[in-house]
Amino acid sequence: MSWQGKILKVDLTRGTIVQESLNQDWANDYIGERGLGSKYLWEHMDPTVNPMGPDNVLIFATGPLTGTSASTSGRYAVLTKGPLTGAIACSNSGGKFGAELKYAGYDLLLVQGKSEKPVYLLIEGDEASLQPADKIWGSSVWETEEWIKQSRNNPLLKIASIGIAGERGVRYAAIVNDLHRAAGRSGVGAVMGSKNLKAVAVRGSVGVKVKDAKRFMAAAASMKQTLAKSFGGMTKYGTNEMMDTMQEFGGLPTRNFQEVQFEGYDKIDARAMLKTDQMGHRNLVTNKACFGCTIACGRIAHIRKDHFTVINRKEYWHASGGLEYETAYAFGPVVGVDDLDACTFAGYLMNEHGMDPISFGVTLAAAMELYEMGVITKDDTDEVELKFGNAEALTIMAEKTGKQEGFGEILGLGSKLMCEKYGHPELSMTVKGQEFAGYDSRALQGMGLGYATGNRGACHLKHDTFDVDMEDQSGAGKAEPCKTSQDWAAAVDSSGLCVFTSGLGAEMFAALLDADSEGDWTAERLMVSGERIWNLERLFNLAAGLTGSDDTLPERLLKDPAPSGTAKGRVNELDRMLPEYYQLRGWSEDGRPTAQTLERLGLG
Amino acid sequence: MQRLLHMEPGLCTGCLQCEMACSFEHEGEFNPARSRIRVFEFEHARTSVPYTCSQCTEAWCLKACPTGAIVFDQELGAKLVRLEACVGCKACTSACPFGTIEFNPATGKVYKCDLCGGAPQCVAACPTGAITYLDAGATGVGRMLESAAQTINGVAT
Numbered sequence: 001m002s003w004q005g006k007i008l009k010v011d012l013t014r015g016t017i018v019q020e021s022l023n024q025d026w027a028n029d030y031i032g033e034r035g036l037g038s039k040y041l042w043e044h045m046d047p048t049v050n051p052m053g054p055d056n057v058l059i060f061a062t063g064p065l066t067g068t069s070a071s072t073s074g075r076y077a078v079l080t081k082g083p084l085t086g087a088i089a090c091s092n093s094g095g096k097f098g099a100e101l102k103y104a105g106y107d108l109l110l111v112q113g114k115s116e117k118p119v120y121l122l123i124e125g126d127e128a129s130l131q132p133a134d135k136i137w138g139s140s141v142w143e144t145e146e147w148i149k150q151s152r153n154n155p156l157l158k159i160a161s162i163g164i165a166g167e168r169g170v171r172y173a174a175i176v177n178d179l180h181r182a183a184g185r186s187g188v189g190a191v192m193g194s195k196n197l198k199a200v201a202v203r204g205s206v207g208v209k210v211k212d213a214k215r216f217m218a219a220a221a222s223m224k225q226t227l228a229k230s231f232g233g234m235t236k237y238g239t240n241e242m243m244d245t246m247q248e249f250g251g252l253p254t255r256n257f258q259e260v261q262f263e264g265y266d267k268i269d270a271r272a273m274l275k276t277d278q279m280g281h282r283n284l285v286t287n288k289a290c291f292g293c294t295i296a297c298g299r300i301a302h303i304r305k306d307h308f309t310v311i312n313r314k315e316y317w318h319a320s321g322g323l324e325y326e327t328a329y330a331f332g333p334v335v336g337v338d339d340l341d342a343c344t345f346a347g348y349l350m351n352e353h354g355m356d357p358i359s360f361g362v363t364l365a366a367a368m369e370l371y372e373m374g375v376i377t378k379d380d381t382d383e384v385e386l387k388f389g390n391a392e393a394l395t396i397m398a399e400k401t402g403k404q405e406g407f408g409e410i411l412g413l414g415s416k417l418m419c420e421k422y423g424h425p426e427l428s429m430t431v432k433g434q435e436f437a438g439y440d441s442r443a444l445q446g447m448g449l450g451y452a453t454g455n456r457g458a459c460h461l462k463h464d465t466f467d468v469d470m471e472d473q474s475g476a477g478k479a480e481p482c483k484t485s486q487d488w489a490a491a492v493d494s495s496g497l498c499v500f501t502s503g504l505g506a507e508m509f510a511a512l513l514d515a516d517s518e519g520d521w522t523a524e525r526l527m528v529s530g531e532r533i534w535n536l537e538r539l540f541n542l543a544a545g546l547t548g549s550d551d552t553l554p555e556r557l558l559k560d561p562a563p564s565g566t567a568k569g570r571v572n573e574l575d576r577m578l579p580e581y582y583q584l585r586g587w588s589e590d591g592r593p594t595a596q597t598l599e600r601l602g603l604g
Numbered sequence: 605m606q607r608l609l610h611m612e613p614g615l616c617t618g619c620l621q622c623e624m625a626c627s628f629e630h631e632g633e634f635n636p637a638r639s640r641i642r643v644f645e646f647e648h649a650r651t652s653v654p655y656t657c658s659q660c661t662e663a664w665c666l667k668a669c670p671t672g673a674i675v676f677d678q679e680l681g682a683k684l685v686r687l688e689a690c691v692g693c694k695a696c697t698s699a700c701p702f703g704t705i706e707f708n709p710a711t712g713k714v715y716k717c718d719l720c721g722g723a724p725q726c727v728a729a730c731p732t733g734a735i736t737y738l739d740a741g742a743t744g745v746g747r748m749l750e751s752a753a754q755t756i757n758g759v760a761t
Contacts, residue, residue: 067634068624068634069621069624069625069628069634069729096620099620099636103635103636103637155644156637178649179648179649180648180649203637204637205635205637205638205710206635207627207631207632207633207634207635207638208633208634208635209632209633209634210634213628213632217628224731228731285650286614286617286650286651287617288617288618288649288652289617289618289619290619291619291620292619292620292621292624293617293619294619294621294731296617296619296731296732300648300649300650302650318647318648318650319647319648319650320648320650321648321649
């Protein structure tokens with residue numbers, strides 16, 4: 001019932017738009033969003049194709065709970081082959097676009113081919129069309145949203161678009177929706193750009209009905225009550241509350257992972273954002289919710305008008321999306337910067353030009369290390385002193401990368417290709433080409449295993465070993481929680497709800513989904529579905545040419561001990577955890593699902 | 605006692621639970637495009653503002669209606685649309701200076717906030733208390749109280 005039962009297929013080469021019925025068998029096995037999108041991707045493309053070529057497929061997928069009154073119901077996922085990794089990309093976003101796509105009557109939007117000229121896809125009510133985008137090609141995400149709403153005279157359109165970074169193939173370009181929410185990771189925006197697709201704009205009026213309204217409303221109410229009781233910190237401080245925890249623990253990657261604690265952390269943490277300075281300025285303006293979310297962890301911030309970044313640029317004096325933990329980490333500790341306004345400004349630039357802050361920050365960190373080693377000089381960096389801690393260098397390079405000017409073109413390659421280019425691949429803090437999030441895997445062992453085995457490369461959101469990692473800092477007993485939480489996160493990511501609610505447990509999700517949708521949804525079925533999704537993603541990667549040898553970490557984390565913090569002297573024990581993990585997964589020693597495993601999951 | 609919906613934009617996070625609750629109550633489905641209440645966002649979502657019919661006493665929509673389809677419910681304090689009399693002429697949607705009565709192409713009728721018969725679902729669904737249902741004769745009390753509080757310092761010194 002809460003699948004709309006329809007998908008939209010757009011062929012940009014031919015310029016055709018076709019409605020199709022949803023493959024309900026696939027929905028039954030892969031739920032929706034991440035899982036269902038992965039299945040459609042698997043069935044519609046050859047995993048060996050060039051991710052930036054016309055044969056790559058780009059999918060926007062909603063879940064069966066997207067657009068319902070369950071809390072955090074605004075999620076959608078973008079599936080494609082990622083140009084940053086050459087692996088399956090699965091990038092999840094909130095805001096309002098995802099729910100609107102569902103209200104347009106579609107569970108999923110599948111884009112194939114490449115348009116000859118720049119276009120955007122317009123879905124207004126039951127009419128879908130490709131519209132010329134030559135007037136906005138070269139525009140920022142913010143300009144694009146405004147232009148489309150004005151030119152269509154429809155302020156209620158919800159828009160997902162790319163900026164110059166996506167048009168010009170920055171390998172970690174994001175798809176940004178609703179001004180400052182993003183399908184941020186793995187370069188999904190670059191794929192959109194390679195197809196000459198500037199934006200998708202949607203407004204729909206097809207309602208979302210649930211199977212058993214009474215039961216659904218009761219389950220949703222219970223969920224909201226639980227969140228109201230336990231998520232107050234997220235509402236007040238946002239995710240950047242994590243900065244203090246990681247600093248104290250010694251898991252805060254600093255200066256390209258050379259250190260694990262950052263002396264300037266308290267100038268850019270959640271409390272610093274809440275502090276009013278002598279001039280009466282406070283970074284945080286208000287908190288902000290994605291569609292349907294009763295937590296509202298999003299930040300809206302503004303920059304001091306006399307700050308060097310904006311003093312002569314009034315166009316940035318307005319409030320906009322503020323720092324969450326990963327952006328604060330990527331513009332803070334990992335590049336050694338402790339200037340809150342500069343970090344906030346860099347965050348604006350990521351949203352405006354459409355880039356992943358994590359990959360940008362960690363790429364810049366590697367460039368800074370190369371600069372301090374003397375491998376690159378001011379001749380390479382457009383005369384910018386690219387030293388750790390230089391806030392001006394951070395914001396200049398963020399803008400240059402966003403606009404693809406000068407050294408920004410090199411930074412747009414991502415850390416892996418850039419470090420290889422300069423002959424120092426060991427400085428790239430990546431797995432499968434994707435940069436690490438703000439958790440050091442010498443202090444958090446299970447996080448390291450999750451990074452190493454991540455199907456989209458290094459990622460902190462596709463597993464959750466946080467509690468066991470904080471309790472015990474050895475590699476013992478981390479494989480099982482890593483595997484189980486990967487499966488569970490895959491199920492949650494396929495439901496239409498936010499992964500932040502995954503801690504509410506499988507029973508709660510099953511209660512919601514069973515009242516929402518056809519079929520008997522149980523906790524067990526959700527877990528098996530999650531495991532099926534994880535293995536399908538793995539099959540995609542193996543078919544794309546990745547192997548078990550890609551499930552690894554940079555030597556820095558495997559050989560250089562953590563220099564301080566509670567894990568001082570430790571390295572990541574991946575060699576101990578990985579074989580155990582493969583065994584638990586039912587995979588061979590070289591990381592391939594066995595025939596028996598595939599059969600058990602219906603993938604044989 | 606007549607009661608009114610009272611909005612405090614400063615408390616609104618823009619989550620749209622109100623739009624879902626409204627459409628669910630009136631249409632039996634989650635469908636913000638058919639919600640009687642709308643949340644608008646300004647200046648990069650710095651401010652989210654919920655907005656709906658303010659239930660005018662001398663209502664433009666009521667006066668414009670040629671078929672008497674819009675009636676005032678004295679007890680509830682709301683203008684209601686009598687669907688059986690509505691011919692879908694849209695005189696009311698043109699007349700309303702606030703745009704808070706709208707036409708539904710699927711039914712051929714207009715719709716507007718009816719205060720859910722005295723139990724507004726947007727109020728129940730709002731997680732932050734940004735929408736409240738107050739005595740229509742005292743909706744300013746909260747703001748008066750806030751303003752009054754600001755004068756305390758002056759009095760004390």
